[in-house]
Amino acid sequence: MIIEKKNLIYLIYIIFILSITIFLSVKVLTREVKLTSQFREIVKPNSEYQLLHILRGFEETKKICAPETRNSLHFKDYEWKMEKSLNTFRIITLGDSMTMGLCVATNSTWPKQLERKLNELGLHLRFEVFNMGNPVPHTGTFDEVEVFKNLGLRYNPDMVILQYFPGDWRSVSFREYAKELWEKYKNGEYKLPPALDEEIKKINASEEVISGIISQIAFEQYDRMIDWENEWEENVKKPLVELIQITQEKNIKLIVITWDTEYYKEEIDKLTSLLQSYKIPFYDFSEYLPLISPSVIRLPDGHLTASGYEVVADKIVNIIYYELF
Numbered sequence: 001m002i003i004e005k006k007n008l009i010y011l012i013y014i015i016f017i018l019s020i021t022i023f024l025s026v027k028v029l030t031r032e033v034k035l036t037s038q039f040r041e042i043v044k045p046n047s048e049y050q051l052l053h054i055l056r057g058f059e060e061t062k063k064i065c066a067p068e069t070r071n072s073l074h075f076k077d078y079e080w081k082m083e084k085s086l087n088t089f090r091i092i093t094l095g096d097s098m099t100m101g102l103c104v105a106t107n108s109t110w111p112k113q114l115e116r117k118l119n120e121l122g123l124h125l126r127f128e129v130f131n132m133g134n135p136v137p138h139t140g141t142f143d144e145v146e147v148f149k150n151l152g153l154r155y156n157p158d159m160v161i162l163q164y165f166p167g168d169w170r171s172v173s174f175r176e177y178a179k180e181l182w183e184k185y186k187n188g189e190y191k192l193p194p195a196l197d198e199e200i201k202k203i204n205a206s207e208e209v210i211s212g213i214i215s216q217i218a219f220e221q222y223d224r225m226i227d228w229e230n231e232w233e234e235n236v237k238k239p240l241v242e243l244i245q246i247t248q249e250k251n252i253k254l255i256v257i258t259w260d261t262e263y264y265k266e267e268i269d270k271l272t273s274l275l276q277s278y279k280i281p282f283y284d285f286s287e288y289l290p291l292i293s294p295s296v297i298r299l300p301d302g303h304l305t306a307s308g309y310e311v312v313a314d315k316i317v318n319i320i321y322y323e324l325f
Helices: 002-036 048-063 110-119 141-150 172-188 194-203 207-225 228-249 265-277 305-323
Strands: 088-094 126-133 157-164 254-258 281-283
Touching: 048 194, 048 207, 048 254, 088 110, 088 141, 110 126, 126 141, 126 265, 141 157, 141 228, 157 228, 172 207, 228 254, 254 265, 254 305, 265 281
Parallel strands: 088 126, 088 157, 157 254, 254 281
Antiparallel strands: none
């Protein structure tokens, strides 16, 4: 009888342990789905606390922005010559604010650091790297390919480096939605949470910073309204395939880079599959640029510092050397 009781207790213990294991496994799997599914709650600024954190990051970053140089085409670079000298290898970089280099000096952007580092290699080529990172907020792959088609091709490039950022499937329709929400806010038709309003007054936030918060809110609302896979097909796959076809026809080397992909597995898997089908080199630098990084790598708003962009430039130097030589 005592043995049976011990066995019963042991059986209950085993069942308890299995139950806990299953419960925790389900929790982990559920969390994994949340982390890897497209733009779910963990990632979105869906609370006042998160929005306050973002607002303060915007304001702190704005205070430490470095002076910048824009050329006559409004890109964060120096003037470009149309004609290409002999023994010159010309690279055009496409991307969003991470390529433009928000709030860092012009020479600290990764395209300019890349240019300098390539020319310091002492090779038989002179390298020119044009920073065509889009200066218009909330641009995506569609817009970047349009920049290349309408402008980049004129400069007879030998290589194109496209910087992809998770969420680059948002394009014209999102900008229109964000603009509409911003206009409603300015007209008093849309109200921010009280804590945000209080913080905005406390720090005397600029219109630029406030519009950034409105855009963050618009991200969440827009993502809930649309079918992101359809948006991805229209605003990433189609223009990217067009870019691939153009570069292949003109014998221009194409490389795609990215980072900050930790919570966007579904999206990055789609991109990886597409690029692999066309044999386009694709490099993810996320492990070298963790989202939670010391201030030497990240600005308060999440953009990279000059040191962060140097990490990107160093990685690309090695890639280009491998691809060319």
